[in-house]
Amino acid sequence: VPQRRSPAPWWWLVTACALLLVAIGVALLIWLELSSKTRTTSYAVIGDLGAIRLDVGAADVLVSGGASTVQVQRVDRFAFGHGTHEDRSVRGGTLAIRSRCPPQVVRPCRVGYRIAVPDNVPLQIRTTSGDVRLDGLRASVQVSTSSGAIRASDFCGFMLRAVSDSGDVAVAADCSSEDLELRSRSGDVLATVPSGRYHVDAESDAGSRAVHGIASDDDAPYQVQALSTTGDVEVDGT
Amino acid sequence: VSAFELPRHTRSALRALVYMLEGVIRGLVNLPVVALGLAVGFVLSPAWDGSMRAASRLAWRCGGGERARANRFLHAHLPPLPRGTQVSRGTFWSVMTLLLIQLPLTLVALLAAAVPAGLTVALALLGAGGVAGSDARFVGPWALGVWSGLLLLALALPAAIVTLAALEGLGLGLRAVARRLLATREPVDGPVRELLAERLGDHSLTIAYWLPERGRFVDDHGRPVELPEPESGRTWTAVDHEGARVAAIVHDAELDASPELVTAAASAAVLAIDNERLKAELRARVEDLRVSRVRIVEAADEARRNIERDLHDGAQQQLVSLALDLRILYAQLGDADQRATVGRLADKLAEALGELRELARGIHPAVLSERGLGAAVEALVDRSPLDVRASVELDGARLPAAVEAAAYFVIAEGLTNVVRYAETRHADIVVCRNAGELEVVVADDGRGGATLDAGTGLRGLIDRLVVLDGRLELDSPLGAGTRLRARIPVDQGSLVAEAAGR
Numbered sequence: 001v002p003q004r005r006s007p008a009p010w011w012w013l014v015t016a017c018a019l020l021l022v023a024i025g026v027a028l029l030i031w032l033e034l035s036s037k038t039r040t041t042s043y044a045v046i047g048d049l050g051a052i053r054l055d056v057g058a059a060d061v062l063v064s065g066g067a068s069t070v071q072v073q074r075v076d077r078f079a080f081g082h083g084t085h086e087d088r089s090v091r092g093g094t095l096a097i098r099s100r101c102p103p104q105v106v107r108p109c110r111v112g113y114r115i116a117v118p119d120n121v122p123l124q125i126r127t128t129s130g131d132v133r134l135d136g137l138r139a140s141v142q143v144s145t146s147s148g149a150i151r152a153s154d155f156c157g158f159m160l161r162a163v164s165d166s167g168d169v170a171v172a173a174d175c176s177s178e179d180l181e182l183r184s185r186s187g188d189v190l191a192t193v194p195s196g197r198y199h200v201d202a203e204s205d206a207g208s209r210a211v212h213g214i215a216s217d218d219d220a221p222y223q224v225q226a227l228s229t230t231g232d233v234e235v236d237g238t
Numbered sequence: 239v240s241a242f243e244l245p246r247h248t249r250s251a252l253r254a255l256v257y258m259l260e261g262v263i264r265g266l267v268n269l270p271v272v273a274l275g276l277a278v279g280f281v282l283s284p285a286w287d288g289s290m291r292a293a294s295r296l297a298w299r300c301g302g303g304e305r306a307r308a309n310r311f312l313h314a315h316l317p318p319l320p321r322g323t324q325v326s327r328g329t330f331w332s333v334m335t336l337l338l339i340q341l342p343l344t345l346v347a348l349l350a351a352a353v354p355a356g357l358t359v360a361l362a363l364l365g366a367g368g369v370a371g372s373d374a375r376f377v378g379p380w381a382l383g384v385w386s387g388l389l390l391l392a393l394a395l396p397a398a399i400v401t402l403a404a405l406e407g408l409g410l411g412l413r414a415v416a417r418r419l420l421a422t423r424e425p426v427d428g429p430v431r432e433l434l435a436e437r438l439g440d441h442s443l444t445i446a447y448w449l450p451e452r453g454r455f456v457d458d459h460g461r462p463v464e465l466p467e468p469e470s471g472r473t474w475t476a477v478d479h480e481g482a483r484v485a486a487i488v489h490d491a492e493l494d495a496s497p498e499l500v501t502a503a504a505s506a507a508v509l510a511i512d513n514e515r516l517k518a519e520l521r522a523r524v525e526d527l528r529v530s531r532v533r534i535v536e537a538a539d540e541a542r543r544n545i546e547r548d549l550h551d552g553a554q555q556q557l558v559s560l561a562l563d564l565r566i567l568y569a570q571l572g573d574a575d576q577r578a579t580v581g582r583l584a585d586k587l588a589e590a591l592g593e594l595r596e597l598a599r600g601i602h603p604a605v606l607s608e609r610g611l612g613a614a615v616e617a618l619v620d621r622s623p624l625d626v627r628a629s630v631e632l633d634g635a636r637l638p639a640a641v642e643a644a645a646y647f648v649i650a651e652g653l654t655n656v657v658r659y660a661e662t663r664h665a666d667i668v669v670c671r672n673a674g675e676l677e678v679v680v681a682d683d684g685r686g687g688a689t690l691d692a693g694t695g696l697r698g699l700i701d702r703l704v705v706l707d708g709r710l711e712l713d714s715p716l717g718a719g720t721r722l723r724a725r726i727p728v729d730q731g732s733l734v735a736e737a738a739g740r
Contacts (some may be wrong), residue, residue, distance in 0.1 A: 009241040014403035017396030021357070024393065028378050035379070080379040103375035105364060 032107060036079045045070040050093030051122045052115075057100045059084075059111035059130045060148075063123065065137040067116035070095060078109035131167070149187070168231070176222045188231040191224055195237030199223040204233040213237025250313075251402040254409025257311035258348050261412075264307070265341030272297045272337040294330065301333035301420065304340070308416035312409055315439050315499065316420050336419035343415065347408045354404050358397040365391030430510040431458075434487065437503045443489045446474070447515040449522060455486060458514070460521030463488075477504040477511055485511050528733055531705045536640045542602040549598045557591045603646065610634075611642045615649060615667060622653050628667040637676060638734050641726050644702050645669060645678045648710070648724045651695045652680030660684025660720060674729035681721040688714040699724070707733045 049070060054061060076084050078101070086099040101109040111130075117123065119138040127145045134141060134152035140159040143150050149167035152160065156174040161181040163169075168187040173180065176196055182189045188207070195213050197220040202211050207228055214224075214237035226233045279293025301319055308314040319325075319333065367373025368387025380386045435443040446455035446463045457463045465486055466472035473491040477484045487504055504511070564584045571577045598604070606614040612630040619626045636642070649667055656665045662684035669678050690696050690712050700710050708726035728734055 017399045
């Protein structure tokens, strides 16, 4: 018959350790909640701009066209008093915004940009994990992300080059662009363009490939390139 | 610090980890083998009877592997699974349940263990990075540096302790599951041997009881046993009670249980074992009595043999030489009257000599001790007035004297009874060895109707046979002949062999 013994010292030690860790975790969580802040910063950039360049790390970006001046709104969510670092400069007619969250183990800050831009100002956007949404732009745009998704709607610019490593790329163009380059390594690529004749280059190594509603012609003035390594590729004419 | 028994807990945590990691691989094999195998076996069963049985056997073997693993890594002390033929439906499906839930259960357990383990690694890496200055991130409100790094490293220690405890706890949980699903029978009560065998997971376990007066170990039946030699694959653990040797538990040397566990189980059952020991001692005394009875019979036979020899060598020889003298005297005499007188004397002497021979044979026939049962039966047949067919199949081998004597007297008494009561002229004698016993049959085709109670002749035979663990059977339906059959155990382990051995 096994003897009933009081728990061994070991289990007291384990309980103490577990309680200590839980207490620290709970304290950190409470501190996190208490120090969580959302800060919205808005500013306008006055004057003619030749180009806009964004390098915003993990921040999500929404760019909408048709504005008269460049309007920037930044929504910053952070805790423990460690907010975003933003550098902005206008040099040689180029607006450059660079922002990064300070490296944080417990909960990194989240940043969202809403930018309204006038037509015909070329854009260059780079994020790491942030998603990029383009809405109603009439300008040449280059977007590259690591794991963020890229979505464009009502696009009517001269050129759009959207490259994502692991995010999906989906572009709906209002008018036929001279050059539509959409690429993703592991995400899906979807291009929706006005029907017509295009120089189509749609390929996927491991995914499916579908081209509907447009005529493929190597001599066509407009080019659609939709490439993915492992994702699905689809080009639709409307 | 030693009170925490850190090495022990580390060992059992590591064992649990190995059990879980191996369980994933095993589960990847077991799950398809059991699920697919049983399904295929079921589908094929209309076409081929054996399919379900073969699938079940394969799955059952997987269950046996799991039992061994649970014993090895979790110290579950599960007894071996019973052979496939003796398994009840409930037991079978309970083992199958373990095999089916093994993979998901193990994955969940590993996931649960991964939480504290991941925390430990994260704290250690962050702390090391902070101390080394290679990591400048913020941890909550603080920037990583030497001091915060040291603090995180210090916190990695309790996290590691919690990880060990989590692994050990998960091991205990998995052990409970294995015990619940793989334990085949749990007799709550029963003979102490079965209880110990069950508890220690060794069905070949035996208990040897110590008899201090005789200075030897005996088994349940009171027969002497030898404890196993080292290197024989068996080993024994002493059971002591209040400083005195009580018994030895003889078990598999490769037992999954540790020696401490055997000792613990034995001391838990020590009173029951001591009780059994007293019974074994009693049985040993009874055994001794039985053996000494055999020896008494043997001694009596020996005495009869001596009397027979004395008669043969003494009185019989003198009478024979007297008869020879009378014959010489008869030849020398010329007077007819005297010759007639001497002739009558010689006839009377021959008659007395014959009676003396018959008496000596009844005491103990010399031919039996000198030339064995086969020759003695031949002599009986030759002297018998009946037409006897005898078949003695002993290949000339001699049996213990007491057995030969018993068999001889059964045949002699049987033939006498045939002559006296059966009213026939035919009899059959069969002597052979059969399943470790000497079998003696005397049969006739006479009127039958004999009983064992009639007369003292058969009664005396029964007493003689009982001493040798033998039996006497009489089959004698009216008008259908009589068949007298005696059986005496003679092989290794029989009372006779034991008496001869001592």
